[in-house]
Each structure stands twice: as C-alpha cells, then as structure tokens.
Amino acid sequence: MAVVLIGLFAGFYGGLFGVGGGTIIVPALIWLGQRPKVAAATSLAAIGITAAAGAIFYLWYGDVRVLYALLVGIPAAAGAVFGTAFQQRLHSRVLTALFALLLAAIGIKLVIG
Amino acid sequence: MTIALAIVLGAAAGVLAGLFGVGGGILFVPALLMLGLGQHQAEATSLLAIVPVVLVGSWRQHGYGNIRWRSVWKLGLGSLVGVVGGGLLAERLAPGSLQRLFGLLMIAIALELGWRAWRGEWDKARDSEAS
Numbered sequence: 492m493a494v495v496l497i498g499l500f501a502g503f504y505g506g507l508f509g510v511g512g513g514t515i516i517v518p519a520l521i522w523l524g525q526r527p528k529v530a531a532a533t534s535l536a537a538i539g540i541t542a543a544a545g546a547i548f549y550l551w552y553g554d555v556r557v558l559y560a561l562l563v564g565i566p567a568a569a570g571a572v573f574g575t576a577f578q579q580r581l582h583s584r585v586l587t588a589l590f591a592l593l594l595a596a597i598g599i600k601l602v603i604g
Numbered sequence: 605m606t607i608a609l610a611i612v613l614g615a616a617a618g619v620l621a622g623l624f625g626v627g628g629g630i631l632f633v634p635a636l637l638m639l640g641l642g643q644h645q646a647e648a649t650s651l652l653a654i655v656p657v658v659l660v661g662s663w664r665q666h667g668y669g670n671i672r673w674r675s676v677w678k679l680g681l682g683s684l685v686g687v688v689g690g691g692l693l694a695e696r697l698a699p700g701s702l703q704r705l706f707g708l709l710m711i712a713i714a715l716e717l718g719w720r721a722w723r724g725e726w727d728k729a730r731d732s733e734a735s
Contacts, residue, residue, distance in 0.1 A: 498679035502686025507694045508702070509647020511627025511654050512686075516679060518716065525672070531625025532670030533679070536662040538627040540680030541687055542654035548691040549648030556641060556649045563635050564653035566611045567618030567628050568660040574622020575664040584721055591718035593620065597630055598711035602704055 493523060498537065506545050511538030610635045614653070622661045627654035643699030 497519040501512030513534045520530035549555050613635040617628030629650045636646035636653075665671050694702070 494675050494678040495682040498682025499686040500682075501679065502683025502688075503690040503693075504686070505627075505629070505651070505683065506687035506690025506692075507697075508629070508690075509633050509650040509694075510629030511651075511658065512683065513621075513624065513626030514630070517625050520675070521720075525675075529670050529672060531623075532662075532665035532668070533672045533675050534625035535621065535627075535658050535665055536671050536673070536676040537679035537683065538625075538654060539658035539662060540676075541683040542627055542629075542651045542658065544684050545651035545687040545691060546648065546655065548688055549644075549651060552644075552648070552691075552695060554645045554648035555652050556636075556645055557652065559636055559639060559641060560649045560652035562607065562639075563610055563614030563617065563632050564656045566614035567621065567632070567653065568656040570615040570618025570620075571622035571628075571657050571661040572618075572664060574619040574624075575661055575668070577619070577623055588718065588721040589623070591714045591721055593624065593630075593714075595711055595714035595718070598708065598714055602708055602711065604700075604704065 494520075497523075498541075501537075502541050502544070505538075505541045506548065509545070511542050513538050606639060610639050613638075618657050618660075621654075621657045622664065628657050629654055643703075644694065647694065 497516060501515040501519075504510070504515050505512035513531075516534040516537060517527075517530050520533060521527055525533070546555060613631050617631035617635070620626065620631065621628035632650035632653050633646045636649050637643070641649060662671065
C-alpha cells in the first residue's frame, strides 16, 4: 500500500512538472529498504507507466510536440544504455552521492531562475 | 546549433536516466525550453520523450535482474491517478512559481540523499540484505 501511495504522489509530481517522478520514487524505495540499484531500476520501469499516461493526458490538451520529443528522446534512449552499464560498475554509496549532487545542482539553478 | 545542443542534452539525459533510475525529464524540460517551447509544451513533450528512454533502460535493467516488477505495477497504478491530478493542476498554474517550488523540493531531496550517502546507511542495509 505504501508503494501505491508513492506511485500516486510521484505521478502527481510527474504530471505537474513533466518529469517521470524518479526523484520521488528512488529515495522513497530506498527509504523503504530497497538497495539503490534495485530502487533505480524499479523506478525506471514504473516511470514508463507515468510518462505514457502523462503524455496521453497532455495530448488531450494539445501540448505535446512529437518531433521535439523524438529529437531529445532518441539520443536519450541511446544514452540510457551507457547509463545502465555504467551503473553496474559504481558503488551504491557513490551512486547516491552523485544523485544528491545532480539534484542539488538542478534545484539551485531552478530556484535562482 | 541549438538542435545539436538539444541532442547532446538528450543523450546526457539518457545517461542520467539509466544511471539514476529517473526518466530524464529534469534535463528534457530545460532542453525543450531552449528549443523555444513554452513551459506547458516542454513538460508535455518531456513526458513523451521519457517513454523511449525508459523502454530501453528497463530492458537493460531487466537483463541485470534489478527490477522488482510487483513494485512497478503498484507504483504504476498509483501514478495513473496521480499524473492526471498533477496535469490538471499544472494547466492552472503559472510556470514561474511552479519552477521555483520544484527547485526547492529538489534541493531538499538532494540534502536528504547527500546526508544518507555521507552516513553510508544504505550500504550497511545492502550488506545485511545480501548476507
């Protein structure tokens, strides 16, 4: 039940900000006791459901630009292969610290504007 | 030039997605804004761009045996309801204030994660789980 609620909150957050909700799901699953690598992998699969549902929602509002989605999405799909391979070689603690740095950098940038 | 930069940002988003288990929307949204899309269009397009990334990433992660599918379906079930609520709210909010709120939340999560990484709590949990 806690996992469904995490999905609900992550979905809300994802729909609101146009992201998958992984920044919610990964720490929440880790907090529930999952290993970081398992949390990251499980989050990635769950995000597929969130993003597909969100894209369909916004298609209804006419906001989706399909060609632009392909322009960034296709290179990203290639990048994801390298990212997952790289992840297998990293210590979980290093992975977590990198995640924290990533979030802090983007967060500060967004707040400053 | 702008398109080339968007492609590079897209590839970087994919690496981060695979590495951290996020969709890459964090980088997609600024990349799409840079290409001239409005805030709502960028968010909507970002969600669509996430789909191919997670398809590839999930396929790789499934191969590594890291995915817990029961949790995936539970998360997905909750997110179906959540994403509609979030989308409806986004369609009613000003982009600027939303973005600052989003940034503050990310900093909060970053501090939480950084603290735990520094403490090394998850590695202890993993070691005990493995044994």
